[in-house]
Amino acid sequence: MYNSQPKLSIGLPVYNGETFLQESLDCLxxxxxxxxxxxxxDNASTDNTEEICRNYAAQDQRIIYYRNPSNIGCACNFNRVLKLSQGEYFKWAAYDDLHAPDYLSKCIHVLEENPDYILCHSHTFLIDKYSNFLQNYEIKMQTNSEKPEIRFHELLTKHFCYQLYGVIRKKVLEKIPPMGGYGNADGIFVLRLGILGKFYEIPEYLFFARCHDQQSLSMFFPNYMLFTNNNPQYSLDDLPDFYQYSVWFDSSNKGKLLFPHWRIFQEYLISIIYSPLTLPQQLSCCRSIIKKLAGTEFLLLKDLLIALRNIFSLA
Incomplete structure (x- = not known):
């Protein structure tokens, strides 16, 4: 029988997900x-997403389906599923990713047995649009460190935020701001979680992240596969288009004067200033940011040049 107060809430934000949605739902x-x-x-999908969701909801009372009257952007839709949740634990799920049958049980077990961990996820396989294996995701970080400044430093590493799709204690999620509407908002969100507590990564490949040409990484970060294994061919020229990424995260950004790299820098600082870190820990985190920004200062200048160009084009 369905429990009206479930142990876990799974939030699945989706837009035009008909191609992969059924396989993802079946796994969950x-x-x-x-x-x-x-x-x-459902973020006002224009394909058969609504029909698929309604059919599944009619067959399984654990499913609650909502449809936004208009597309509110990625970040707002991510935040909405969290706001609607009731469980002690929370997990985001993507419409295109897959999970091993025991993914949830193993994550819940870890968190139940280890109250000092706030998030549990697993090793990740990368799969293609046909669900065929591509490669192991090999970017590993010390997010289980006892020191929050080390976790902060580790999460500044270029990565794809797959931790965001782990099982998380909801009470911890309520201690940080909702996901923002700017480029790298998911990375900042994971970073803020890392400040508050340790992550546990199950040493098994239980999560299968799909790579395909319809996902945001492909649209704004065409060479993202280059650094999944810390590929030395990856360079700053392969960074995503944070201008378009900002619009994807928040559709209200379209047409606005944006400073996406300055915004990311600002959010890094806010993460430190409003954290429970001690002053020495905050200083250590600031040093990590300086190291991360070394060699990328031109991106801040790029924001200013683009803004000036847009201002003069409107004059």
Whole structure:
């Protein structure tokens, strides 16, 4: 029988996900751990996403389907599924990723047995649009360190925020601001979680992240596969287009004068200033930011030049 107060809430924000959605839903609904609600927020899809969701919801009472009357952007839709959740634990799920049948049970077990961890995820396989194996995701970080300044430093590493799709204690999520509407907002969000507590990475490949040409990484970060294994061919020229990424995160940014790299820098500082870190820990985090920005100062200048160009073009 469905529990009206489930142990876990799964939030699945989706927009035009008809190609992969059914396979993703089947993986979640067939988990060995079943005490969850599945909240789907459809961001005004124009394909068959709504029909798929309504059909699944009619067959499984754990599914709660919402449809936004208009596209509110990625970040707002991510935040909405969290706001609607009731569980003690929370997990975001993507419409195109897959999970091993025991993913949830193993993550919940870790968090139940280890109260000092706030998030649990697993090793990750990268798969293609046909669900075929591509490669292991080999970017590993010391997010289980006892020292928050070390976790902060590690999470400044270029990575794809797959930790965001782990199982998280909801009470910790409520201690940080919602995901913002700017480029790298997911990275900042994970960073703020890392300041508050340790992550545990299950040493098994239980999460399968799909790579395909419809996802945001492909649209704004065409060479993202180059550094999944810390490929030496990756360079600053392969960075994503944070201008378009900002619009994707928040559709209200379209047409606005944006300073995306300055905004990321600002959010790094805010993460430190409003954290529970001690002053020595905050200074250590600031040093990490300086090291990260070394060699990328031209991106801040690029923001200013683009803004000036846009201002003069409107004059």
């Amino acid at each position: 609904l067939n988990q060995t751990f079943s005490d969850f609600e599945l909240i789907i927020c």
